[in-house]
Structure formats: C-alpha cells, structure tokens
Amino acid sequence: MKKKEYLIKKVEDLSNITKDLVPTLKKNEVILVSGPLGVGKTYLAKELGKALGISQIINSPTFNLVKLYQLDDLNFYHVDCYRLEEASEESKNLNLDEFIGKENNVFLVEWPEFAQSSLKKFSPAIKIEMSFGDGKERKVLVKDER
Numbered sequence: 001m002k003k004k005e006y007l008i009k010k011v012e013d014l015s016n017i018t019k020d021l022v023p024t025l026k027k028n029e030v031i032l033v034s035g036p037l038g039v040g041k042t043y044l045a046k047e048l049g050k051a052l053g054i055s056q057i058i059n060s061p062t063f064n065l066v067k068l069y070q071l072d073d074l075n076f077y078h079v080d081c082y083r084l085e086e087a088s089e090e091s092k093n094l095n096l097d098e099f100i101g102k103e104n105n106v107f108l109v110e111w112p113e114f115a116q117s118s119l120k121k122f123s124p125a126i127k128i129e130m131s132f133g134d135g136k137e138r139k140v141l142v143k144d145e146r
C-alpha cells in the first residue's frame, strides 16, 4: 500500500495531491475522504474535479447526498454522507454499485464513516485523511489501499 503525507499551506496546494492522484485513477475508483468539519474535504473535491477536467463549479452536496458531474468519458460523483449520521441502517444504502463497472466513474465520498456498511463493498479504496495543522495549515494523508 502506498502512503503519502502532504502539508497544505493554502488551498492552491491541494493541486499537489490531485496531480499525483489523477494519473493513477483507473476505470472505477472510490476515494474516501475523512476529517473533521471544515477541514477542507469539499475543497479537495473541487480540486479533483478541476484536475479531471470538469469546468462546472463543485459545491458541497450536503443537501443532495450525491452530485454528478459528467464529461464525455467520465462521471464524477461527489458524495457527502454527513446527513446520514443519524439515519437508520437501511436508509444508509447509497446504491453506488448500480453505477460501478458500467462506465468510467470516479467517486469522492465525504464522511464515509456514516455509510460504512454501504461502502465496504468498494474496499480496497483510496483513503484520504485530512486534519488541521498549525494556523491555516492542513495535513493530508493519502493511503492507496488498492
């Protein structure tokens, strides 16, 4: 398993992560992004979308659960499980496997810990752990478990 830690001093530095990550992405990838409120998970999703070539602005999908951004040869699913924290087990099923394998899909999932039962079938995955550093800094650990 490959592991790499990044020290992000400003939002723009998130491109250092996506620059390394995007060339490794294959046909269907699930990227699980964990870390506390406001640490920058959605900002990382924005940067990944940009790096994949998506020109639309990527906003937090908190009220939609899943937002889909489509390119000719790629679907980018931005998923935010935060709202599922208090949901019942059966309503936690994200049904992401309906899409897996059919086309070229990249899933980025925020708050994966709130939909663990639904996501475990996608393991091994790319896991990204974000945490607060000094001042405005963020620490980002990328664990490629594929």
Ligand SMILES: Nc1ncnc2c1ncn2[C@@H]1O[C@H](COP(=O)(O)OP(=O)(O)OP(=O)(O)O)[C@@H](O)[C@H]1O
Binding pocket: 008, 009, 010, 011, 014, 035, 036, 037, 038, 039, 040, 041, 042, 043, 044, 060, 110, 136, 137, 138
């Ligand atoms: N790498 C960064 N460095 C400094 N500030 C950042 C960074 N990433 C995000 N921020 C700031 O933190 C705020 C929250 O970021 P973001 O919405 O991406 O967090 P989040 O982890 O998705 O939060 P939530 O848990 O609510 O979904 C943003 O408004 C942004 O200004």
Ligand SMILES: [Mg+2]
Binding pocket: 041, 042, 043, 060, 080, 110
């Ligand atoms: Mg977010």
